[in-house]
Amino acid sequence: MSTPFYVSPQQAMADRAEYARKGIARGRSLVVLQYADGIVFVGENPSRALHKFSEIYDRIGFAAAGKYNEYENLRIGGVRYADLRGYTYDRDDVTARGLANVYAQTLGTIFSSAAEKPYEVELVVAEVGVTPDGDQIYRLPHDGSIVDEHGSVAVGGNAEQISTYLDQRHRDGMTLAEALKLAVQALSRDTNGSEREIPAERLEVAVLDRTRPQARKFKRIVGPRLVRLLEAGAEAPAESVEKGDAEAESDSEE
Amino acid sequence: MDFLSEHQPEFLPGNRQLPAVKGAIEAPHGTTIVSVTFPGGVVLAGDRRATMGNMIAQRDIEKVFPADEYSAVGIAGTAGLAVEMVKLFQLELEHFEKVEGAQLSLEGKANRLSTMIRSNLGMAMQGLAVVPLFAGYDVDRGKGRIFSYDVTGGRSEEHGYAATGSGSIFARGAMKKLYRDDLTESEATTLVVQALYDAADDDSATGGPDVARRIYPIVTVITDDGFRRLTDEEGSQIARSILERRLEQPDGPRAALL
Numbered sequence: 001m002s003t004p005f006y007v008s009p010q011q012a013m014a015d016r017a018e019y020a021r022k023g024i025a026r027g028r029s030l031v032v033l034q035y036a037d038g039i040v041f042v043g044e045n046p047s048r049a050l051h052k053f054s055e056i057y058d059r060i061g062f063a064a065a066g067k068y069n070e071y072e073n074l075r076i077g078g079v080r081y082a083d084l085r086g087y088t089y090d091r092d093d094v095t096a097r098g099l100a101n102v103y104a105q106t107l108g109t110i111f112s113s114a115a116e117k118p119y120e121v122e123l124v125v126a127e128v129g130v131t132p133d134g135d136q137i138y139r140l141p142h143d144g145s146i147v148d149e150h151g152s153v154a155v156g157g158n159a160e161q162i163s164t165y166l167d168q169r170h171r172d173g174m175t176l177a178e179a180l181k182l183a184v185q186a187l188s189r190d191t192n193g194s195e196r197e198i199p200a201e202r203l204e205v206a207v208l209d210r211t212r213p214q215a216r217k218f219k220r221i222v223g224p225r226l227v228r229l230l231e232a233g234a235e236a237p238a239e240s241v242e243k244g245d246a247e248a249e250s251d252s253e254e
Numbered sequence: 255m256d257f258l259s260e261h262q263p264e265f266l267p268g269n270r271q272l273p274a275v276k277g278a279i280e281a282p283h284g285t286t287i288v289s290v291t292f293p294g295g296v297v298l299a300g301d302r303r304a305t306m307g308n309m310i311a312q313r314d315i316e317k318v319f320p321a322d323e324y325s326a327v328g329i330a331g332t333a334g335l336a337v338e339m340v341k342l343f344q345l346e347l348e349h350f351e352k353v354e355g356a357q358l359s360l361e362g363k364a365n366r367l368s369t370m371i372r373s374n375l376g377m378a379m380q381g382l383a384v385v386p387l388f389a390g391y392d393v394d395r396g397k398g399r400i401f402s403y404d405v406t407g408g409r410s411e412e413h414g415y416a417a418t419g420s421g422s423i424f425a426r427g428a429m430k431k432l433y434r435d436d437l438t439e440s441e442a443t444t445l446v447v448q449a450l451y452d453a454a455d456d457d458s459a460t461g462g463p464d465v466a467r468r469i470y471p472i473v474t475v476i477t478d479d480g481f482r483r484l485t486d487e488e489g490s491q492i493a494r495s496i497l498e499r500r501l502e503q504p505d506g507p508r509a510a511l512l
Contacts, residue, residue, distance in 0.1 A: 055352055079352045080257055087345050216348075
């Protein structure tokens with residue numbers, strides 16, 4: 001009978017964390033920002049059909065970086081949790097905090113279970129409030145911990161650099177066009193500091209817009225509307241940004 | 255739905271054990287729902303009365319609900335069960351949309367509702383039937399469509415107009431005489447309120463416009479732009495203008511004889 005090598009628990013956990021981090025770092029980063037009327041999700045995604053962002057419930061959105069099949073699994077689990085909650089009690093009783101807790105439990109269990117490999121995902125769960133004070137953003141790293149974030153958050157490959165960049169420049173009450181511009185600038189910075197261009201068709205953008213009249217606040221921004229917003233952001237002066245936002249507003253009512 | 259039946263089957267209407275009862279149970283019943291298509295959309299409307307035997311259980315019940323962005327359900331029959339069925343139906347459409355990333359087709363939605371009604375057959379046999387009317391805008395075909403059901407879940411597509419509930423016989427008669435296939439949206443909304451007025455005229459379980467309490471029929475319109483419920487203001491305006499005309503002509507507008 002052979003005796004297995006002794007591996008200290010610290011070492012085992014560090015190895016697992018290292019494995020998960022590497023998996024996440026392979027994926028492209030994405031950012032989640034607060035703006036005046038809600039929360040915007042921006043990421044680079046060449047696919048039109050496989051989304052990184054999606055709706056969980058009325059006011060709750062989900063963003064994930066890492067392995068697609070793993071976060072898709074978690075996303076569907078989240079939708080089920082939220083829908084069951086909302087059906088059993090009331091639509092108001094589904095909260096981002098509750099959902100983030102469930103995700104943290106799931107990720108934590110998987111991470112420390114010896115039988116499974118850790119999930120190579122990092123999640124963001126965001127809930128838009130009635131006012132900006134009510135906005136909640138939770139970041140859930142691969143090991144099942146929860147980080148309560150404010151203003152801006154980045155996850156994925158280049159996350160640390162991007163979030164430093166965002167922290168310095170993000171401020172409360174930005175318009176959607178301004179927030180989008182900042183997000184794209186942050187995403188287009190490479191690890192070595194150089195910048196590259198991300199064309200509009202490679203961007204995936206979604207918002208949780210608190211001004212939407214429907215109960216479901218999640219909306220994807222695609223096609224001409226995204227291009228218009230990007231252009232409005234590029235023409236930096238404040239007036240044109242305002243104009244672009246007003247235009248976007250009328251667009252959403254169509 | 256599958257998830258629900260696996261994990262908490264007692265939540266599903268069809269899986270409940272029924273107590274043995276003799277005779278009909280007294281529970282609030284909803285009454286008349288009418289629907290009319292027009293080029294570019296469909297109108298679904300319902301009166302506001304719920305009855306329990308010969309008593310009025312509720313004057314201002316709401317019986318027309320949005321199912322999702324492009325469809326709506328109007329319910330007739332046992333109010334409690336029907337409201338629950340609609341809630342589950344809404345949940346299921348939304349759940350499908352979120353998980354799959356695409357909406358169900360209108361046919362798919364209509365079929366799903368059919369299965370849900372069928373699962374309620376046991377209750378229906380004991381007098382707790384639910385018979386909804388389903389109307390929606392078919393985005394693929396670009397037109398409004400109406401589906402009616404029977405208690406066993408049998409589904410049939412109606413062309414032009416449809417009604418369900420106790421006052422439906424009278425409402426259908428009124429619509430038959432007033433319907434044209436080139437109605438505008440505002441004509442269609444007027445037509446459904448006329449039909450509900452006629453139903454209330456001859457059926458004791460259907461409520462007419464209640465001017466004193468300002469309770470008017472609920473009228474909803476579904477077009478390319480999605481679901482819209484007429485505001486109380488718009489609803490009362492239609493009802494009042496009809497009422498005004500009926501003061502001179504109590505039986506409503508006349509159709510040509512030949």
